Amino acid sequence: MAPVFFGKLKMLKTLITLLFAAQISFVSADTDWRDEVLYFVMLDRFADGDPTNNQDVDQSNDLAFHGGDLEGLTQQLDYLADLGATAVWLTPINQQIDFSIASPNGQFFAHHGYWANDFYAIDPRFGTEADLKNLVSEAHNRGIKVILDVVYNHLGYGADFEDTRPEWLRMGGQCGGDDETMCLSGLPDLRTELPEVRNYLFEAHLGLAERTGIDGFRLDTVKHISHDFWQEHRRLATERLGSDFMLLGEIWGADKITARPYFKSDELSGAFDFVFRDRTLEFLNNISNGKRFGRYLSKRHAVVDGHFLAPFLSNHDMLTLLATLREDKAKYLVAATLLFTAEGLPVITWGEEWGRTGKAWPANRANMYWPDSSVQPNSDWVGDAAIFAKFAELIKLRKALPDLRSSKSEVAYTTQDVLALKRGETSLVVVNRSDSAAQWNDKLGAREDWRLVFSSQGVTAIDKPVLAEGMDARIYVKNR
Numbered sequence: 001m002a003p004v005f006f007g008k009l010k011m012l013k014t015l016i017t018l019l020f021a022a023q024i025s026f027v028s029a030d031t032d033w034r035d036e037v038l039y040f041v042m043l044d045r046f047a048d049g050d051p052t053n054n055q056d057v058d059q060s061n062d063l064a065f066h067g068g069d070l071e072g073l074t075q076q077l078d079y080l081a082d083l084g085a086t087a088v089w090l091t092p093i094n095q096q097i098d099f100s101i102a103s104p105n106g107q108f109f110a111h112h113g114y115w116a117n118d119f120y121a122i123d124p125r126f127g128t129e130a131d132l133k134n135l136v137s138e139a140h141n142r143g144i145k146v147i148l149d150v151v152y153n154h155l156g157y158g159a160d161f162e163d164t165r166p167e168w169l170r171m172g173g174q175c176g177g178d179d180e181t182m183c184l185s186g187l188p189d190l191r192t193e194l195p196e197v198r199n200y201l202f203e204a205h206l207g208l209a210e211r212t213g214i215d216g217f218r219l220d221t222v223k224h225i226s227h228d229f230w231q232e233h234r235r236l237a238t239e240r241l242g243s244d245f246m247l248l249g250e251i252w253g254a255d256k257i258t259a260r261p262y263f264k265s266d267e268l269s270g271a272f273d274f275v276f277r278d279r280t281l282e283f284l285n286n287i288s289n290g291k292r293f294g295r296y297l298s299k300r301h302a303v304v305d306g307h308f309l310a311p312f313l314s315n316h317d318m319l320t321l322l323a324t325l326r327e328d329k330a331k332y333l334v335a336a337t338l339l340f341t342a343e344g345l346p347v348i349t350w351g352e353e354w355g356r357t358g359k360a361w362p363a364n365r366a367n368m369y370w371p372d373s374s375v376q377p378n379s380d381w382v383g384d385a386a387i388f389a390k391f392a393e394l395i396k397l398r399k400a401l402p403d404l405r406s407s408k409s410e411v412a413y414t415t416q417d418v419l420a421l422k423r424g425e426t427s428l429v430v431v432n433r434s435d436s437a438a439q440w441n442d443k444l445g446a447r448e449d450w451r452l453v454f455s456s457q458g459v460t461a462i463d464k465p466v467l468a469e470g471m472d473a474r475i476y477v478k479n480r
């Protein structure tokens, strides 16, 4: 009888543990990332807090290091908090290859962090593990979560493993022709199908997360690794870091359809919404129309429950949106209004809030703009304070008005050039891309029912017949 009794006791213990675990995960899974605002920093281009670690720094070379580091980012957390960011995503900090690559644009260094040499070391040019810990603790003090960019797919050119662990890599003639086995940009592709490679990678990244208390990963090049890898990764991340540990995947070109398999088998918490930028540009540049854009916006976020898309205006691998819009700041602010009134996790890429421009690579990775010229690295362009004010105002409104983050989007009125989208129960987002003012429409109900709370043009009072000025985005809230 004794063994049976013992067995029952053990079962009871297991049950209690399970219940306890379930309760913990329920409590910790409370974060709804759609309520957050994520700020993306290319660490080397943001703020230099420690000039003593500045190796390979040459600000006259767009492709060299510019000195930004973990300490610098930590020093600017108040800036992010003032803007309204609640989470920061920083580029990878693992030890990088320490030589440069010849490119048509000059000598190219691993300043971006995507050319790792050793996943078990932090690159001294970015700081130390203690610096990361300090960043996390200072960020958490300000209510800001920290999302670290990690690479699982490849190493940097000429990484040590090319000599010491060639059997872990695909190089040269071994590179495949499909997404998973290709050598992206000619980089050595890790054989992520091998258990020993997986263990090496999982321990490196999950171990660092465990030791430093970061809140999630931004996962690089997701579609270049198999689904079963990402399933195992999720399982281990949850086991070691809790179910609240956020995994935001870069599936290049993704929208709700592309992201679906990754959400269905719970490989990722969220995915970047690449299509949001495309559809927004199509509308602003007269390629689509109010009706088509409205149909898209009202359905763009129909994703598997518990998952989300993260819309953005631009990232470090494409032209800045302002450059794409040929520096048309009025259009840019309409796009920003759409970003901050969209469902999902909105992402600001460093400097966008100042109107950072920059066309093709490497100009799209320019230094941050700091009003205080003593902060380095600093831009060779002057930030636009009016754009900054609009970004800050939009973020405040998004936080104050849950409707603007709502999963309910309903087209209320469209013309060729105008879209009025009802968000939630009581707010209305109106965009007008034409040169002339759009008139109020009866389909929206009596104008007196609505209160104007935002205009990208800066209109503060309602001109009775005007729904939106030319190239204007407005937010109205229904009077109760």
Ligand SMILES: [Ca+2]
Pocket (backbone or CB within 6 Å): 048, 049, 050, 051, 052, 053, 054, 067, 068, 069, 125
């Ligand atoms: Ca530095």
Ligand SMILES: [Ca+2]
Pocket (backbone or CB within 6 Å): 153, 179, 180, 181, 182, 189, 190, 192, 224, 225
């Ligand atoms: Ca691969």
